[in-house]
Amino acid sequence: MRADRLVAALLFLQTRQRVTAAELAAELDVSERTARRDLEALASAGVPVYSQAGQGGGWSLVGGARTDLTGLTAPEIRALFLLTGPDTAAASTDPRTRTALRKLVRALPAPLREGAEAAARAGISDGTDWTGADTEKTQLAALQRAVIEERELRIGYARPGRAPSERTVHPLGIATKSGTRYLVADTDHGLRTFRVDRVTSATETGAPAVRPEGFDLPTAWRTLAARMEDRMVAATVRGRAAPGTEPLLEGLLGARIRYGHPAPDGWTPVEIDGPAPEVIAAQLAGLGARVELLDAPEARTALARIGAELTALYGEQGQAPEPAPDTPEAPPRAPAPAATPPG
Incomplete structure (x- = not known):
């Protein structure tokens, strides 16, 4: 630890014209006495460090001397x-x-x-999209350049299920969450996030980007992420899942599903969070009879509509659709609770 600390002390000296033992102690999270001993050790080792006493004094590198040491420890390098x-x-x-x-x-x-x-040699990272739809890289470089050079952009953006639209933004940073990149930008409606893989075009307007006073990317991202997370769990529906459905549900919903104790018939009560009941219904539609929703009229109606549309499109006239393979036979359906009138 002493060698690492001495390297860190030297690198800290390189960033300042003069530092005090107290400033170095705060930087290295050690006592002032230890910081002073480290500075003296550097001088004893031949590093051109000298001290100046009195008000405005401190420790400095003679002639702005520098070192090629990276300051990285062996574990950090690995x-x-x-x-x-x-x-x-x-x-x-x-x-x-x-x-x-x-x-x-x-x-x-x-x-x-x-x-x-x-x-x-111990690992490899492959950014290739298995689906072949790796469009993110097309615009990422332009977005990063605009952030660094503080250039205003006119971007095309395609939300799922909506026609692409254009808007003018002031790029402020790129954030990555669970492998997905987001552009953080200021707009006429305040700070917003844009998924980089949904950006269809990025053209500089020729104007500089305006950075809000006191803007801090980590702080802004925490606020924006909290808003997104709140929208992701704005609705909760309850139902039950057939035995063996848990892996499918977890793959679809991740941490947005909670389980109760299995009933004697093997079916498990579930609670599912999502942006809206209709969105949850659309996510569950592919599971067919493996999941039954009990207390969300909007979600049940959406599932019935999806089922009717699929039957009309694929079902033979007058013939009931075949049951899904390997689906446990559902016990008699529990009556759906009556909808509570809005208060």
Whole structure:
């Protein structure tokens, strides 16, 4: 830990013209006495560090001396190269990333280089979309450039089930949540997020992007993400699931489903959260008779409509559709509770 701390102290000195022992102690999360000993150790080791007493004094590097040390510890280096892999699926990785990693390997001290190369060989990351619809990369570079260069954009955006539309935005950052990238931007309606894979075009308007005063990307993202999460669980429906349906439900809904204790007939009570009852119904429609909703009239009506449409499209005239394979026979349906009139 002492060697790591000395490197961190040296790198901190490089970023400041002069630092006090108290400032270094706060940066390294150590006592002021320990920070002073570290500074003295650097000077004793031949690093051109000198101290100046009195008001306005502190510790400085003579002539702005610098070091090529990265400041990374061995575990940090291994974690970095394990994350990126040897070429990180070379066909899909930005060449600049691979070049930067090669430069980093060459800059590492010999004892650390071997561990970095071993970590790089231990994993690989492939960004290729199995569906072949990997459209995100088409616009990602343009969005990132606009964020960095603070350029206003006119973007095309396609929401599911809606016609594409255009809007003018002020790009502020790119956030990644569970593998999905989002553009965080200011608009005429305030801060908004846009899924990068739904951006169909991105054209600079020639005007600079306006950054809200005091804007902080992590803080803004937490606020925006909380709003999205609230919308994702705005409605709850209750029902029951046939034995063996749990893996299918969890694949569809993730953490938005909760289970009760299985009944004697093997069916399990479930509670499902979603943006709206109709959306939940659409997500469950493919499970057929494996799931029965009990207390959501809007969702039951939506499922009945979906079933009628599918029967009209695919069912033979006068012939009932075949039951789904491997579906347990449902016991007599529980009566649906009466809808509560709005208060």
